[in-house]
Amino acid sequence: MPWTGAVSHGYGNRKVGGVNHRAHRYAFEQAVGPIPPGMELHHTCGERLCVNPAHMQPITKAEHTALHRRLAGLRLTDAEVAEIRQRATTTSYTALAREFGVTRQYIGQLARRQWRART
Numbered sequence: 001m002p003w004t005g006a007v008s009h010g011y012g013n014r015k016v017g018g019v020n021h022r023a024h025r026y027a028f029e030q031a032v033g034p035i036p037p038g039m040e041l042h043h044t045c046g047e048r049l050c051v052n053p054a055h056m057q058p059i060t061k062a063e064h065t066a067l068h069r070r071l072a073g074l075r076l077t078d079a080e081v082a083e084i085r086q087r088a089t090t091t092s093y094t095a096l097a098r099e100f101g102v103t104r105q106y107i108g109q110l111a112r113r114q115w116r117a118r119t
Helices: 023-031 061-071 078-087 093-100 104-111
Strands: 011-016 019-022 039-043 056-060
Touching: 011 023, 019 023, 023 039, 039 061, 056 061, 061 093, 078 093, 078 104, 093 104
Parallel strands: none
Antiparallel strands: 011 019, 039 056
């Protein structure tokens, strides 16, 4: 359900009690509850004007950035590959894959140096 009110930077805006709120964040908090600390809302439908809480997923900023990079067709930089290789000894491949927006198998290949950065 798209927002039909005021829009700023591609997102709906809603004024409540004299305070501006992003419409999707306000809708989510009214229907679901507070957005967890350190989390952002990702529109799973891909529509910034959507205010349907069922189309919003709380994720970390790192996950959100990685997801948008992947959706834009961007790949890992050499610096990101180096970071993954360093952290792969103490962080699960699944967690790294989620953070960097790639598959768990790709993380494993990078960690085992079977693959290099796709730039």
